[in-house]
Amino acid sequence: MSSRHLGIGLLGVGVVGGGVAQILPGKATQLAARAGIELRLVRALVRDPAKERTRGATLPPLGTDGAAVVDDPAVQVVVEVLGGEQPALDLIRRALRAGKHVVTANKEVIAKHGAELFAIAQQHGVALQFEASVGGGIPVIAVFQHDLAANWVSRIAAIINGTTNYILSRMASEGADFGDALADAQALGYAEADPTADVDAYDPCYKLAILASLAFGEEVRPEGVHREGIRSLSRRDFAFARSLGYAIKLLAIARRRADGIEARVHPVMLPASKMLAKVDGVFNAIEVEADLVGTALLYGQGAGSLPTASAIVADVIAIADALARGDRPRTPIPPSSRARLVQIESIDSRYYLRLSVPDKPGVLAAIAAVFGRNAISIASVQQPEQTPEDPEAELVIMTHRASEAGMQATIAQLSGLDVSPRVQTVLRIED
Ligand SMILES: NC(=O)c1ccc[n+]([C@@H]2O[C@H](COP(=O)([O-])OP(=O)(O)OC[C@H]3O[C@@H](n4cnc5c(N)ncnc54)[C@H](OP(=O)(O)O)[C@@H]3O)[C@@H](O)[C@H]2O)c1
Numbered sequence: 001m002s003s004r005h006l007g008i009g010l011l012g013v014g015v016v017g018g019g020v021a022q023i024l025p026g027k028a029t030q031l032a033a034r035a036g037i038e039l040r041l042v043r044a045l046v047r048d049p050a051k052e053r054t055r056g057a058t059l060p061p062l063g064t065d066g067a068a069v070v071d072d073p074a075v076q077v078v079v080e081v082l083g084g085e086q087p088a089l090d091l092i093r094r095a096l097r098a099g100k101h102v103v104t105a106n107k108e109v110i111a112k113h114g115a116e117l118f119a120i121a122q123q124h125g126v127a128l129q130f131e132a133s134v135g136g137g138i139p140v141i142a143v144f145q146h147d148l149a150a151n152w153v154s155r156i157a158a159i160i161n162g163t164t165n166y167i168l169s170r171m172a173s174e175g176a177d178f179g180d181a182l183a184d185a186q187a188l189g190y191a192e193a194d195p196t197a198d199v200d201a202y203d204p205c206y207k208l209a210i211l212a213s214l215a216f217g218e219e220v221r222p223e224g225v226h227r228e229g230i231r232s233l234s235r236r237d238f239a240f241a242r243s244l245g246y247a248i249k250l251l252a253i254a255r256r257r258a259d260g261i262e263a264r265v266h267p268v269m270l271p272a273s274k275m276l277a278k279v280d281g282v283f284n285a286i287e288v289e290a291d292l293v294g295t296a297l298l299y300g301q302g303a304g305s306l307p308t309a310s311a312i313v314a315d316v317i318a319i320a321d322a323l324a325r326g327d328r329p330r331t332p333i334p335p336s337s338r339a340r341l342v343q344i345e346s347i348d349s350r351y352y353l354r355l356s357v358p359d360k361p362g363v364l365a366a367i368a369a370v371f372g373r374n375a376i377s378i379a380s381v382q383q384p385e386q387t388p389e390d391p392e393a394e395l396v397i398m399t400h401r402a403s404e405a406g407m408q409a410t411i412a413q414l415s416g417l418d419v420s421p422r423v424q425t426v427l428r429i430e431d
Contacts, residue, residue, distance in 0.1 A: 009078045013053060043061045077320075164250045251265070283299065352426070355397070355421045
């Protein structure tokens, strides 16, 4: 390291990289005081160097060769904010093997390849920091790595996808349909043109895998996280949820059990009085239950240029600070083993079901009999009055606590009934 500055190679100058390129020169004096050394952008990788880039960032030379950024001898820290699995993964590997410290916002790479990358970083005595990969500007990775280190974490429940939380909030507050709320989120830049990663819940699965791995000290693989998105929710569900005193949220839940770890992302009904039920719009929140702190809630902006760049720059400062003191920055600890994930069928929950049923005598009794056969006790049934021209009635059933396996059998058997009810929505109730 030059004694006067720390050289940073920036992979990506998009939403987050642009924020980093704005903060580093814009707050140079403050950051140098915190880091003990000047932080200097050396060069950056983009796809298209000719693209117009605004927002007051002072940009270093831009190029299209990622290896040239990583291999530049003036670069000591590589900041990866490209997104996606490749070429980000190969460039991170290359940087670590070359003895460079890496800071990344890439949840997909960390969730899928974290264990391998942590081991490479450890072998080469370099840091691999990823605070920005979950919760954007909310300090959450460091909280699990350091602040909760004395705790035994038993449960995480988190709203960690701002796009879907925005869509669900619009559906709740304005009675909007999913398609309209999604189009609105896209127009505002909260959702991508291809919204799959968000609305089908891949993104929060990656984030939950990262958090659960840190919290429980074992590798939670993202493909082992049970995943359900929000596409099938209707504004009718929001109307019923509200009348019953609940909010609908896409929740990421991880829980320690005697037989393994439960990790799931799906929409839930939350009692309206719960803190997480009040997290609206693009905001994120992570609730942690642990033996010493009890319950803690982290809340803030889970995405956006400057909030996310804030997390990146903090990671860079931590590395710079250690180097400036002549220490080795902290290397990541690879998980000791792979977690045993329990199947969704093994959970217990209360359930909300919305059914469309033909308006005929005996239908309710036939449906109730299916629940009874599967040992599911019904807590309440609502059937709003229908208009004479409507051939179908709507039935909303809330159950007492029941097994997921029993609920899945119930749903399968309902569709086999002669009266052929259509199960429109099933939601787990997270009390
Ligand atoms: N956006 C957020 O609020 C947010 C929040 C938390 C975490 N993150 C994470 O941060 C990372 C970056 O997200 P972003 O929103 O900043 O993405 P983005 O706006 O799409 O920016 C990506 C940048 O990387 C460059 N790039 C992408 N693929 C490349 C390739 N193959 N070769 C060369 N350059 C390439 C792009 O170049 P061009 O500019 O030339 O197109 C662009 O500068 C992702 O991992 C994301 O999940 C984002």
